[in-house]
Amino acid sequence: MERINDDQVDLIQGGYFRESGTETMADIEVIHAYRHLYRQLLYAVKFAEPARFVARDLLRAGFREKGAKLDRRSTVRTIRFLDAAARARGIEHNVVKNCLHVAYFRHYASRLPWRLVEQSMHTPKKDKELEEHIQRTAFKHYDMTIAMLNKSVGLCLR
Secondary structure: OOOOOOOOOOOOEOOEOOOOOOOOHHHHHHHHHHHHHHHHHHHHOOOOHHHHHHHHHHHHHHHHOOOOOOOHHHHHHHHHHHHHHHHOOOHHHHHHHHHHHHHHHHHOOOOOOHHHHHHHHOOOHHHHHHHHHHHHHOOHHHHHHHHHHHHHHOOOOO
16 A cells, blocks of 8 residues: 655545545535535534534535535525524525434434344334334425425425
8 A cells, every 4th residue: 555645635525535636626616515515504503512513514524425516605695594594593594404303313313222123022013013103104294295395495404
């Protein structure tokens, strides 16, 4: 394995190493968009402990998604939306707060303690199938609502 020279910089971005000087304008634009969105998200949640980590994880997942393209207009609109959420406790603040609550309970609180896993092993199969169906379809309406909000206002929320 080669050692990295002083004139090379290792950027861990997207899971691979790049040599210095090979960044394109698009890469820099994506980095700036990520930083602006992350900063506004932190302001919108007022650096609150669980919300800032959920926001960070959602933003990372969005930027690491395969085939995702950066849309400048929707990014600028989202930054303005987050700025409005940070300034006043209006509709924007409530939308951001509810999105982060749903993301928190969807990911972090969905992990079951071992006691509940052990109890579910003893439940009848019919009840398990019903619970699995509910878990698969519970967030479908929510996801559709967020998609329509993004489409109508021109945002890129998750």
